[in-house]
Amino acid sequence: MMRAQGMEAIRAEKVVKSYGTTRALNGVSLEIEPGELFFLLGASGCGKSTLLRCIAGLETPNEGGIFFGNRDVTKMPPHQREAAMVFQSYALWPHLSVMKNISFGLEERKVPKAEIERRVEEALAMVKLEGYGPRGIDAMSGGQQQRVALARALVVRPKCLLLDEPLSNLDAQLRIEMRREIRRIVKEFGLTAVYVTHDQEEALAMADRMAILAGGVIEQVGTPADVYRNPHTSYVAAFIGETNLLEARITALDPVTVEVGNFSLQGRITKVGWQPALEQKVLLSIRPESLRIEEGGIIPAQVVEKVYLGSCIQYWVETPCGKIQVVEMNPHRLYEPEDALRLSVDAMDVVILAH
Numbered sequence: 001m002m003r004a005q006g007m008e009a010i011r012a013e014k015v016v017k018s019y020g021t022t023r024a025l026n027g028v029s030l031e032i033e034p035g036e037l038f039f040l041l042g043a044s045g046c047g048k049s050t051l052l053r054c055i056a057g058l059e060t061p062n063e064g065g066i067f068f069g070n071r072d073v074t075k076m077p078p079h080q081r082e083a084a085m086v087f088q089s090y091a092l093w094p095h096l097s098v099m100k101n102i103s104f105g106l107e108e109r110k111v112p113k114a115e116i117e118r119r120v121e122e123a124l125a126m127v128k129l130e131g132y133g134p135r136g137i138d139a140m141s142g143g144q145q146q147r148v149a150l151a152r153a154l155v156v157r158p159k160c161l162l163l164d165e166p167l168s169n170l171d172a173q174l175r176i177e178m179r180r181e182i183r184r185i186v187k188e189f190g191l192t193a194v195y196v197t198h199d200q201e202e203a204l205a206m207a208d209r210m211a212i213l214a215g216g217v218i219e220q221v222g223t224p225a226d227v228y229r230n231p232h233t234s235y236v237a238a239f240i241g242e243t244n245l246l247e248a249r250i251t252a253l254d255p256v257t258v259e260v261g262n263f264s265l266q267g268r269i270t271k272v273g274w275q276p277a278l279e280q281k282v283l284l285s286i287r288p289e290s291l292r293i294e295e296g297g298i299i300p301a302q303v304v305e306k307v308y309l310g311s312c313i314q315y316w317v318e319t320p321c322g323k324i325q326v327v328e329m330n331p332h333r334l335y336e337p338e339d340a341l342r343l344s345v346d347a348m349d350v351v352i353l354a355h
Contacts, residue, residue: 007034007190008069008082008159010055015064017050024050026216027064032194032209037186039203040196041239042213049164051213052196056085056162068160079108083160084153088168090145092137098124098148099133105156123151126185143174150185161186161193167202179206200240204228212236230270234353237285244291244324246284247355250276256352260284261320263298267350274354283353288314288327290349293335297342301326303335317341 010032017025025047032038040048053059055066057078065074073081084105092101099120106116124130127147137145146166153161163182167175183206186193197203203210204224211221212235220232224240231237234245248258248265255266256276267284269275276282289312291299301317301324315326315335326343335341 007192009034009067010038010160010192010194011067012051012055013065013067015051015054015061015066017047017054017059017061023216025054025061028213028216028218029064030211030218030221032192034192035187035190036208037183037193037195037206039207039210040194040213041198041200041203041210043198043239046213047216048196048198048213052162052164052194055160055194056083057081058085081160082158083162084156084158085162085164086149086153086166088165090149090169092145092148092152094136094138096137097133098129098135098137098140101137101148102133102152102155105152109156119155119157120151123155126154126189127151127181142170143178146170146174146178147181150182154185154189159192161191163193163195165197166195168197168199175202182206204240212239231285231351231353232271234283234285237351237353242288242325244284244286244288246286246321246324248282248284248321248352250278250280250282250352253278255347258282258284258350258352261299261322263320265298265345265350266347267352268348269352271353276352276354281355283355285351285353286324286345286349288325289329290345291324291326292344293326293328293341294344295342297344299343299345301341301343303337303339303341305337306335308334317343319343 012028012030015025015028028051040051042048054061057076065072068081102120102123103116124132127150129147167178207224209223210227212219214235220227220236227240237243246260248260251257251259257264257266299319301319303315303317305316307314312327312329313331316323317326
Protein backbone atom coordinates (compact mmCIF):
# COMPACT_ATOMS: atom_id res chain seq x y z
CA MET A 1 0.00 0.00 0.00
CA MET A 2 1.05 3.55 -0.70
CA ARG A 3 2.72 5.59 2.00
CA ALA A 4 3.77 9.21 1.61
CA GLN A 5 7.54 9.50 1.53
CA GLY A 6 7.71 11.38 4.82
CA MET A 7 5.03 13.84 5.87
CA GLU A 8 5.87 17.44 5.13
CA ALA A 9 5.18 20.72 6.90
CA ILE A 10 3.81 23.62 4.83
CA ARG A 11 4.62 27.23 5.65
CA ALA A 12 3.45 30.52 4.18
CA GLU A 13 5.53 33.59 5.09
CA LYS A 14 4.05 37.09 4.63
CA VAL A 15 2.36 36.10 1.36
CA VAL A 16 0.92 38.94 -0.71
CA LYS A 17 -1.05 38.28 -3.90
CA SER A 18 -2.71 41.00 -5.96
CA TYR A 19 -4.81 40.95 -9.11
CA GLY A 20 -4.59 44.43 -10.55
CA THR A 21 -5.72 46.77 -7.77
CA THR A 22 -7.37 43.94 -5.78
CA ARG A 23 -5.24 42.47 -2.99
CA ALA A 24 -6.44 38.90 -2.49
CA LEU A 25 -3.83 38.07 0.19
CA ASN A 26 -2.37 40.73 2.44
CA GLY A 27 0.73 39.43 4.22
CA VAL A 28 -0.55 35.97 5.20
CA SER A 29 1.69 33.83 7.43
CA LEU A 30 0.69 30.29 8.37
CA GLU A 31 2.30 27.04 9.58
CA ILE A 32 0.73 23.65 8.85
CA GLU A 33 2.18 20.69 10.73
CA PRO A 34 3.27 17.43 9.03
CA GLY A 35 0.34 15.02 8.79
CA GLU A 36 -2.23 17.67 9.64
CA LEU A 37 -5.64 17.97 7.97
CA PHE A 38 -5.82 21.75 7.86
CA PHE A 39 -8.81 23.79 6.69
CA LEU A 40 -8.93 27.25 5.11
CA LEU A 41 -12.34 28.84 5.63
CA GLY A 42 -14.07 32.08 4.89
CA ALA A 43 -16.75 33.75 2.81
CA SER A 44 -16.42 34.13 -0.98
CA GLY A 45 -13.54 36.43 -1.89
CA CYS A 46 -11.73 36.08 1.46
CA GLY A 47 -8.53 34.72 -0.14
CA LYS A 48 -8.73 31.04 0.84
CA SER A 49 -8.62 29.63 -2.70
CA THR A 50 -5.88 32.08 -3.68
CA LEU A 51 -3.75 30.87 -0.75
CA LEU A 52 -4.34 27.24 -1.76
CA ARG A 53 -3.36 28.02 -5.36
CA CYS A 54 -0.15 29.68 -4.12
CA ILE A 55 0.62 26.53 -2.09
CA ALA A 56 -0.10 24.38 -5.16
CA GLY A 57 2.06 26.48 -7.47
CA LEU A 58 -0.86 27.54 -9.66
CA GLU A 59 -0.28 31.16 -8.57
CA THR A 60 2.96 32.94 -7.67
CA PRO A 61 2.89 35.41 -4.75
CA ASN A 62 3.84 39.04 -5.44
CA GLU A 63 5.65 39.04 -2.10
CA GLY A 64 6.53 36.46 0.57
CA GLY A 65 7.26 32.77 0.27
CA ILE A 66 5.84 29.22 0.36
CA PHE A 67 7.92 26.45 1.99
CA PHE A 68 7.46 22.67 2.01
CA GLY A 69 9.59 21.50 4.91
CA ASN A 70 12.86 23.38 4.41
CA ARG A 71 12.38 23.75 0.63
CA ASP A 72 11.49 27.16 -0.76
CA VAL A 73 8.92 26.23 -3.42
CA THR A 74 7.63 29.76 -4.07
CA LYS A 75 8.68 29.76 -7.73
CA MET A 76 8.78 26.01 -8.25
CA PRO A 77 6.35 24.56 -10.85
CA PRO A 78 3.46 22.47 -9.47
CA HIS A 79 4.75 19.07 -10.64
CA GLN A 80 8.00 19.49 -8.69
CA ARG A 81 6.34 20.21 -5.35
CA GLU A 82 5.24 16.64 -4.50
CA ALA A 83 1.73 17.95 -3.93
CA ALA A 84 -1.47 16.84 -5.66
CA MET A 85 -4.69 18.83 -6.01
CA VAL A 86 -8.35 17.81 -6.09
CA PHE A 87 -10.61 20.40 -7.69
CA GLN A 88 -14.25 21.30 -7.05
CA SER A 89 -15.12 20.34 -10.65
CA TYR A 90 -13.11 17.05 -10.39
CA ALA A 91 -11.42 18.02 -13.75
CA LEU A 92 -11.81 14.50 -15.15
CA TRP A 93 -11.73 13.64 -18.87
CA PRO A 94 -15.17 12.21 -19.74
CA HIS A 95 -13.93 10.47 -22.90
CA LEU A 96 -11.30 8.45 -21.00
CA SER A 97 -11.75 5.41 -18.77
CA VAL A 98 -11.30 5.54 -15.01
CA MET A 99 -7.87 3.92 -15.36
CA LYS A 100 -6.73 6.39 -18.03
CA ASN A 101 -7.86 9.34 -15.89
CA ILE A 102 -5.94 8.07 -12.89
CA SER A 103 -2.83 7.00 -14.79
CA PHE A 104 -2.35 10.32 -16.62
CA GLY A 105 0.08 11.78 -14.08
CA LEU A 106 2.16 8.59 -14.04
CA GLU A 107 2.34 8.47 -17.83
CA GLU A 108 3.56 12.08 -17.83
CA ARG A 109 6.31 10.99 -15.42
CA LYS A 110 7.31 8.09 -17.77
CA VAL A 111 6.53 5.42 -15.16
CA PRO A 112 6.75 1.86 -16.64
CA LYS A 113 3.42 0.39 -17.77
CA ALA A 114 3.41 -2.52 -15.30
CA GLU A 115 4.10 -0.12 -12.42
CA ILE A 116 1.30 2.19 -13.63
CA GLU A 117 -1.21 -0.67 -13.64
CA ARG A 118 -0.18 -1.76 -10.15
CA ARG A 119 -0.35 1.75 -8.70
CA VAL A 120 -3.71 2.53 -10.32
CA GLU A 121 -5.22 -0.63 -8.78
CA GLU A 122 -3.67 0.38 -5.44
CA ALA A 123 -5.16 3.88 -5.71
CA LEU A 124 -8.59 2.47 -6.64
CA ALA A 125 -8.45 0.23 -3.55
CA MET A 126 -7.63 3.25 -1.38
CA VAL A 127 -10.84 4.99 -2.48
CA LYS A 128 -12.87 1.74 -2.45
CA LEU A 129 -13.36 1.51 -6.21
CA GLU A 130 -11.64 -1.85 -6.84
CA GLY A 131 -12.37 -3.17 -10.33
CA TYR A 132 -13.66 0.14 -11.71
CA GLY A 133 -10.62 0.79 -13.95
CA PRO A 134 -12.24 -0.09 -17.32
CA ARG A 135 -15.40 1.97 -16.72
CA GLY A 136 -16.17 5.23 -18.47
CA ILE A 137 -16.27 8.41 -16.38
CA ASP A 138 -19.66 9.43 -17.79
CA ALA A 139 -21.16 6.17 -16.45
CA MET A 140 -20.25 7.05 -12.84
CA SER A 141 -22.16 8.93 -10.15
CA GLY A 142 -20.93 12.20 -8.67
CA GLY A 143 -19.66 10.44 -5.58
CA GLN A 144 -17.76 7.89 -7.67
CA GLN A 145 -16.26 10.65 -9.83
CA GLN A 146 -15.07 12.38 -6.68
CA ARG A 147 -13.34 9.15 -5.60
CA VAL A 148 -11.68 8.89 -9.02
CA ALA A 149 -10.40 12.47 -8.65
CA LEU A 150 -8.98 11.51 -5.25
CA ALA A 151 -7.37 8.37 -6.67
CA ARG A 152 -5.77 10.40 -9.46
CA ALA A 153 -4.26 12.74 -6.85
CA LEU A 154 -3.06 9.89 -4.63
CA VAL A 155 -1.55 7.69 -7.35
CA VAL A 156 1.45 10.03 -7.75
CA ARG A 157 2.26 9.45 -4.06
CA PRO A 158 2.22 13.08 -2.96
CA LYS A 159 3.48 14.33 0.38
CA CYS A 160 0.78 16.99 0.40
CA LEU A 161 -2.85 16.74 -0.70
CA LEU A 162 -4.61 20.00 -1.62
CA LEU A 163 -8.42 20.06 -1.88
CA ASP A 164 -10.47 22.97 -3.25
CA GLU A 165 -14.12 22.62 -2.13
CA PRO A 166 -14.08 18.97 -3.24
CA LEU A 167 -17.55 18.04 -1.90
CA SER A 168 -19.62 21.06 -2.93
CA ASN A 169 -21.16 19.27 -5.93
CA LEU A 170 -22.40 16.27 -3.93
CA ASP A 171 -25.73 15.81 -2.18
CA ALA A 172 -25.91 16.02 1.61
CA GLN A 173 -25.65 12.28 2.39
CA LEU A 174 -22.72 11.75 0.02
CA ARG A 175 -20.91 14.74 1.49
CA ILE A 176 -21.09 13.19 4.95
CA GLU A 177 -19.80 9.85 3.62
CA MET A 178 -16.94 11.49 1.70
CA ARG A 179 -15.91 13.56 4.72
CA ARG A 180 -15.12 10.33 6.55
CA GLU A 181 -13.36 8.86 3.52
CA ILE A 182 -11.10 11.86 2.96
CA ARG A 183 -10.12 12.04 6.62
CA ARG A 184 -9.47 8.28 6.66
CA ILE A 185 -7.22 8.49 3.58
CA VAL A 186 -5.24 11.47 4.89
CA LYS A 187 -4.58 9.80 8.24
CA GLU A 188 -4.11 6.24 7.00
CA PHE A 189 -1.60 7.20 4.33
CA GLY A 190 0.35 9.85 6.21
CA LEU A 191 -0.46 12.95 4.17
CA THR A 192 -0.36 16.63 5.00
CA ALA A 193 -3.63 18.02 3.62
CA VAL A 194 -4.90 21.55 3.04
CA TYR A 195 -8.64 21.77 2.44
CA VAL A 196 -10.56 24.86 1.28
CA THR A 197 -14.26 25.17 2.03
CA HIS A 198 -16.92 27.73 2.89
CA ASP A 199 -18.87 25.01 4.74
CA GLN A 200 -18.18 25.48 8.44
CA GLU A 201 -19.94 22.21 9.35
CA GLU A 202 -17.54 20.33 7.07
CA ALA A 203 -14.59 21.99 8.79
CA LEU A 204 -15.88 21.30 12.31
CA ALA A 205 -16.40 17.63 11.42
CA MET A 206 -13.05 17.01 9.69
CA ALA A 207 -10.29 19.45 10.60
CA ASP A 208 -7.36 19.01 12.97
CA ARG A 209 -6.95 22.79 12.84
CA MET A 210 -8.40 25.60 10.75
CA ALA A 211 -7.69 29.17 9.69
CA ILE A 212 -10.54 31.62 9.12
CA LEU A 213 -9.77 34.30 6.51
CA ALA A 214 -11.49 37.61 5.82
CA GLY A 215 -10.38 40.32 3.40
CA GLY A 216 -7.09 38.58 2.57
CA VAL A 217 -5.90 38.23 6.18
CA ILE A 218 -6.16 35.46 8.77
CA GLU A 219 -8.63 36.26 11.54
CA GLN A 220 -7.92 33.21 13.72
CA VAL A 221 -6.18 29.82 13.73
CA GLY A 222 -7.05 26.94 16.05
CA THR A 223 -8.71 23.57 16.54
CA PRO A 224 -12.42 23.36 15.68
CA ALA A 225 -13.35 23.24 19.38
CA ASP A 226 -11.11 26.19 20.26
CA VAL A 227 -12.35 28.39 17.42
CA TYR A 228 -15.99 27.54 18.19
CA ARG A 229 -15.69 28.06 21.94
CA ASN A 230 -13.21 30.94 21.90
CA PRO A 231 -13.78 33.18 18.85
CA HIS A 232 -11.53 36.25 18.78
CA THR A 233 -13.76 38.42 16.57
CA SER A 234 -17.44 38.80 15.78
CA TYR A 235 -16.72 37.63 12.22
CA VAL A 236 -15.28 34.33 13.47
CA ALA A 237 -18.10 33.89 16.01
CA ALA A 238 -20.75 34.36 13.32
CA PHE A 239 -18.96 32.33 10.65
CA ILE A 240 -18.21 29.20 12.70
CA GLY A 241 -21.56 27.85 13.85
CA GLU A 242 -24.55 29.97 14.78
CA THR A 243 -24.45 32.62 17.46
CA ASN A 244 -26.36 35.54 18.92
CA LEU A 245 -24.40 38.79 18.63
CA LEU A 246 -25.66 41.38 21.09
CA GLU A 247 -24.59 44.96 21.72
CA ALA A 248 -23.55 45.64 25.32
CA ARG A 249 -21.62 48.04 27.56
CA ILE A 250 -18.83 47.24 30.05
CA THR A 251 -19.92 48.08 33.60
CA ALA A 252 -17.22 46.26 35.64
CA LEU A 253 -13.83 44.69 34.96
CA ASP A 254 -13.26 42.14 37.75
CA PRO A 255 -15.17 40.02 36.96
CA VAL A 256 -15.96 41.43 33.51
CA THR A 257 -19.61 42.50 33.58
CA VAL A 258 -21.77 44.02 30.88
CA GLU A 259 -25.13 45.67 30.65
CA VAL A 260 -27.24 44.37 27.79
CA GLY A 261 -30.84 45.49 27.35
CA ASN A 262 -31.98 46.14 30.92
CA PHE A 263 -30.01 43.40 32.70
CA SER A 264 -26.40 42.52 33.53
CA LEU A 265 -24.32 39.50 32.55
CA GLN A 266 -20.83 38.35 33.41
CA GLY A 267 -18.65 37.09 30.57
CA ARG A 268 -15.11 36.32 29.46
CA ILE A 269 -12.56 37.70 27.01
CA THR A 270 -11.04 35.23 24.55
CA LYS A 271 -8.64 37.42 22.56
CA VAL A 272 -5.22 37.52 24.21
CA GLY A 273 -3.96 41.04 24.84
CA TRP A 274 -7.31 42.80 24.47
CA GLN A 275 -8.88 44.42 27.51
CA PRO A 276 -11.94 46.68 27.17
CA ALA A 277 -12.36 49.82 29.27
CA LEU A 278 -15.23 50.75 31.58
CA GLU A 279 -18.24 52.04 29.65
CA GLN A 280 -16.81 50.73 26.37
CA LYS A 281 -19.33 49.37 23.87
CA VAL A 282 -18.72 45.70 23.04
CA LEU A 283 -20.41 42.74 21.38
CA LEU A 284 -21.46 39.54 23.12
CA SER A 285 -21.41 36.17 21.37
CA ILE A 286 -23.78 33.67 22.98
CA ARG A 287 -24.30 30.33 21.24
CA PRO A 288 -28.00 29.34 20.97
CA GLU A 289 -27.42 26.01 22.74
CA SER A 290 -25.80 27.82 25.71
CA LEU A 291 -29.08 29.52 26.64
CA ARG A 292 -31.21 27.54 29.09
CA ILE A 293 -34.98 27.82 29.53
CA GLU A 294 -35.60 27.78 33.29
CA GLU A 295 -37.69 29.43 35.95
CA GLY A 296 -35.79 32.19 37.69
CA GLY A 297 -33.69 32.92 34.60
CA ILE A 298 -32.35 36.47 34.34
CA ILE A 299 -33.50 37.16 30.76
CA PRO A 300 -37.26 37.53 30.10
CA ALA A 301 -38.32 36.25 26.67
CA GLN A 302 -41.38 35.55 24.54
CA VAL A 303 -41.47 32.85 21.87
CA VAL A 304 -41.89 34.19 18.34
CA GLU A 305 -41.19 31.07 16.29
CA LYS A 306 -40.18 27.44 16.78
CA VAL A 307 -38.66 24.75 14.54
CA TYR A 308 -38.88 21.14 15.75
CA LEU A 309 -35.85 19.05 14.68
CA GLY A 310 -36.37 15.89 16.74
CA SER A 311 -33.22 15.87 18.89
CA CYS A 312 -33.54 19.62 19.46
CA ILE A 313 -35.89 22.56 19.04
CA GLN A 314 -34.88 25.97 17.69
CA TYR A 315 -36.76 28.88 19.21
CA TRP A 316 -36.60 32.50 18.16
CA VAL A 317 -37.56 34.69 21.10
CA GLU A 318 -37.98 38.40 21.74
CA THR A 319 -35.99 39.77 24.68
CA PRO A 320 -35.10 43.25 26.01
CA CYS A 321 -31.88 42.98 23.95
CA GLY A 322 -33.63 42.00 20.72
CA LYS A 323 -34.62 38.82 18.90
CA ILE A 324 -32.33 35.87 19.69
CA GLN A 325 -32.14 32.15 18.95
CA VAL A 326 -32.33 29.43 21.60
CA VAL A 327 -31.63 25.76 20.90
CA GLU A 328 -32.96 23.29 23.45
CA MET A 329 -31.41 19.82 23.21
CA ASN A 330 -33.50 16.71 24.02
CA PRO A 331 -36.57 18.83 24.85
CA HIS A 332 -39.16 17.46 27.27
CA ARG A 333 -41.82 20.06 26.50
CA LEU A 334 -42.68 22.29 23.59
CA TYR A 335 -43.22 26.01 23.91
CA GLU A 336 -45.50 27.74 21.45
CA PRO A 337 -45.43 31.25 19.93
CA GLU A 338 -46.41 33.92 22.51
CA ASP A 339 -45.40 31.70 25.47
CA ALA A 340 -43.39 33.64 28.08
CA LEU A 341 -40.03 32.18 29.17
CA ARG A 342 -37.03 33.08 31.25
CA LEU A 343 -33.49 32.31 30.08
CA SER A 344 -30.20 31.70 31.88
CA VAL A 345 -26.63 31.54 30.59
CA ASP A 346 -23.32 30.77 32.30
CA ALA A 347 -20.58 33.42 32.32
CA MET A 348 -18.26 30.95 30.51
CA ASP A 349 -20.70 30.97 27.57
CA VAL A 350 -20.79 34.77 27.22
CA VAL A 351 -17.87 35.76 24.99
CA ILE A 352 -17.01 39.48 24.97
CA LEU A 353 -15.69 40.84 21.69
CA ALA A 354 -14.58 44.19 20.31
CA HIS A 355 -17.44 46.11 18.74
